Amino acid sequence: MSAVAWIILLIFLLSALGLLGWVVLGNSLVRVPSGSLGLLMAKGRATDQTLLPGPHFVFAFRRRMVEEYPSVEMAYRADGIGDPADGNTGGGSATLESPGPPLRVTLGDRTEATVAMTVRFQLVPERLREVHERFGPYGIFGVVRDQSARAIRATLSDTDFGIEQFFGADRTACEERLAEAVRKAVQPDGIKVTGFVLGAVELGKTGEVIQATVRARYELERERAEAETRSVRALNDANLEERLGAPSDAAWRYRETDLWRELVERTNALQVALRAGPGSAPPPGRAADDSANPAGARPDE
Known part of the structure; x- marks a missing residue:
């Protein structure tokens, strides 16, 4: 070669x-x-x-x-605003947020409530194999939903929890306690909670009673203010009647604003009817009158 x-x-x-x-x-x-x-x-x-x-x-x-x-934060929102059927609720990169219904719980004082919440979380990279083998890419939001619901129900059903925990400074402590409970619940599954937000709490008929009690206090204050206003107005009207005999119109100008206000409050809508000119269409409701009277004839003819 x-x-x-x-x-x-x-x-x-x-x-x-x-x-x-x-x-x-x-x-x-x-x-x-x-x-x-x-x-x-x-x-x-x-x-x-x-x-x-x-x-x-x-x-x-x-x-x-x-x-x-x-690898970024994902969010599970249990507030009932979104519809889970509108999009993919899996753990793939197609969506990073999943909605769900609010959570119905029973508090330690036997009060029923509907709690809205938002759980933000991330996957632990070192435990990604465990997440894949247990839940897969489409079961991450499901485990977050179930574990967080179980942790919140168990925490709120404690005897030291009542409706007072959702108001004032106690609400912050309640939110922190719920966040810690959710964090411990999902941590064994290879999920790290990065944020927890306690949303609106609906107390049902108990909440209606609370709102009625609050409104009653403010309505009483409003009635007292209106009573003082009516008393001052009555005194002003009495002084006005004494000056009506004076030739000056200053008294009427004083009452002009109140008179206009009363007119607006009593009248819901002002309707202005314009008389039709020659050759224009008759207003609604006059067709029967025009057919009964000949053209150019007066009613007495």
Whole structure:
């Protein structure tokens, strides 16, 4: 074999090796998008290797795939505003927020309440394999919903909890206690709570009684203020009657504002009727009168 043939064979082998190396290198580079975590799957099974956002080198000859999970905060809102059927409630990157119905609980003083809340959480990267094997990408919001509901019901059913805990300075302490209970409930599942917000609390008929009691106090204050206003107005009217015999119109100008106010309060709407001119259409309700009277005839004719 001549030297030229060896050179041609060597060039061919080097080109083939370079092409093979380029293909292997291209297939071995895995890029995890920003805001996501990648769980490396080998032969369909989850591994302990979690890929952070950015490029990573994974040997291409392994039968592997990367399952993506969100690395940013997710939120579960139990306030009844959104509809879970409107969008995906899974843990994929398609959505980072899931709505749900408010939570019905029974307090320690046997009062029924409907509690709205928002739980913000993140996945623990070191425990991503456990999250994948237990819940998968579409079961994260479900476990947060169930565990947080169980923790809140257990906390609010304690005997030292009552409706007073939802008002004033006690509300802040109640919110912190509920946040700690939810944090401990989801932590064993590889989920870290980053925020908890206690929303509106509906107390049913008990809340109606509280609102009626508060309104009664302010309505009494309003009646007292109106009584004082009526007394002062009566005195002003008495002084006005004494000055009506005076030739000056200053007294009437004093009462002009009150008279206009009374007119506006008594009249819901002012209607102005304009008489139709020659050749214009008659106003509504006059067709019967016009048909009864001939054109140009007066009523007495």
